[in-house]
Amino acid sequence: MSETRYTYPAMALHWLMAVLLIGLFGLGLYMSDLPLSPDKLKLYSWHKWAGVSAFLLVLLRLAWRVGHPPPALPAVMPRWQKLAAHGVHHLAYLLMVAIPLSGWLMSSAKGFQTVYFGVVPLPDLLSKDKPLGELLESVHGFLNYGLAALVVAHVAAALKHQLLDRDDLLARMLPLRRNR
Amino acid sequence: MKPLRLTLAAILLASGSAQAVEFKQFLAEQSTLQFVSRQMGVPVDGHFRKFAATLAFDPTRPAAATAKLELDLASVDAGSLDADGEVVGKPWFNVKAYPTATFVSSAIRPLGGDQYELTGKLTIKGKTQQVSAPFTFRQAGGNGVFDGTFVLKRLDFALGDGIWSDLSTVANDVQIRFHIVAAAAAGGK
Numbered sequence: 001m002s003e004t005r006y007t008y009p010a011m012a013l014h015w016l017m018a019v020l021l022i023g024l025f026g027l028g029l030y031m032s033d034l035p036l037s038p039d040k041l042k043l044y045s046w047h048k049w050a051g052v053s054a055f056l057l058v059l060l061r062l063a064w065r066v067g068h069p070p071p072a073l074p075a076v077m078p079r080w081q082k083l084a085a086h087g088v089h090h091l092a093y094l095l096m097v098a099i100p101l102s103g104w105l106m107s108s109a110k111g112f113q114t115v116y117f118g119v120v121p122l123p124d125l126l127s128k129d130k131p132l133g134e135l136l137e138s139v140h141g142f143l144n145y146g147l148a149a150l151v152v153a154h155v156a157a158a159l160k161h162q163l164l165d166r167d168d169l170l171a172r173m174l175p176l177r178r179n180r
Numbered sequence: 181m182k183p184l185r186l187t188l189a190a191i192l193l194a195s196g197s198a199q200a201v202e203f204k205q206f207l208a209e210q211s212t213l214q215f216v217s218r219q220m221g222v223p224v225d226g227h228f229r230k231f232a233a234t235l236a237f238d239p240t241r242p243a244a245a246t247a248k249l250e251l252d253l254a255s256v257d258a259g260s261l262d263a264d265g266e267v268v269g270k271p272w273f274n275v276k277a278y279p280t281a282t283f284v285s286s287a288i289r290p291l292g293g294d295q296y297e298l299t300g301k302l303t304i305k306g307k308t309q310q311v312s313a314p315f316t317f318r319q320a321g322g323n324g325v326f327d328g329t330f331v332l333k334r335l336d337f338a339l340g341d342g343i344w345s346d347l348s349t350v351a352n353d354v355q356i357r358f359h360i361v362a363a364a365a366a367g368g369k
Contacts, residue, residue: 118221
């Protein structure tokens with residue numbers, strides 16, 4: 001019998017990133033409208049540090065996934081649902097890589113270097129260029145709304161499987177449940 | 181031996197006085213005044229767009245040199261629009277009450293080679309402090325070029341009152357970098 005659940009490290013990475021990304025999204029929305037203050041500078045730094053962490057985690061997650069492919073979707077699932085599920089997952093991975101990169105590039109273009117935890121300076125990939133910085137800020141926001149939409153679809157699909165289809169698909173990602 | 185030395189001395193003196201050029205005419209277009217603040221440990225570049233220097237510097241007589249600088253604080257580029265708006269306000273420069281910062285030299289001391297030390301009084305926001313800055317002098321294309329740097333403690337000038345006085349977000353040390361270009365005044369003395 002083939003494995004029907006994700007591996008524990010894959011589960012850990014999934015839930016850790018879920019919390020981190022939702023927090024990052026909320027913090028990003030909140031902080032960008034604040035008037036300039038020491039607190040704003042702190043929040044921006046924390047957002048950047050958490051964003052770099054998310055970037056490192058998604059790379060780790062991709063590397064893990066290459067060695068540990070996810071369990072196959074149930075054979076009874078309609079083809080379109082499988083395609084949609086794969087499409088959403090691939091796009092989400094793409095955005096999870098692209099979003100922190102866009103944030104990093106935007107910081108460089110705005111002239112604010114990213115220094116991880118205030119200790120490890122990341123190289124500036126772009127030199128200071130205000131219009132480019134503003135463009136990248138829009139890109140960063142746009143990509144985030146894209147990922148947020150995917151997350152909504154992802155959660156809605158999971159709930160649909162759990163509550164309507166009652167196929168217990170969610171157990172694949174829950175560490176505390178027994179294998180069926 | 182003695183006549184030779186005298187001759188050498190005479191040649192040096194002659195060539196020295198032949199080269200004696202005083203750099204007096206400030207070239208605003210080629211001069212820059214930059215600063216680096218540290219926000220959450222991250223260096224952030226800024227500069228001033230409008231400033232004027234009045235100077236007289238003869239490399240053969242540095243001790244007689246003088247320099248004065250007037251800086252339009254509202255011409256600040258603090259790194260972002262947000263910061264530009266903030267830094268002219270009351271907690272920082274308070275440009276309404278104190279539009280100009282000034283520096284007036286009191287001594288210029290040669291340190292050997294092309295190195296010098298500039299000392300003088302810096303006034304920002306009604307507060308005056310003595311500052312010293314090492315600088316280098318070189319001649320390029322007939323102009324005199326002065327490059328120097330020093331560290332200003334922002335709280336010495338009450339820059340960043342109230343919530344901003346917390347030094348863990350914006351550090352007290354602000355590095356100032358000046359690059360002053362001046363043309364030679366006509367003829368050596």
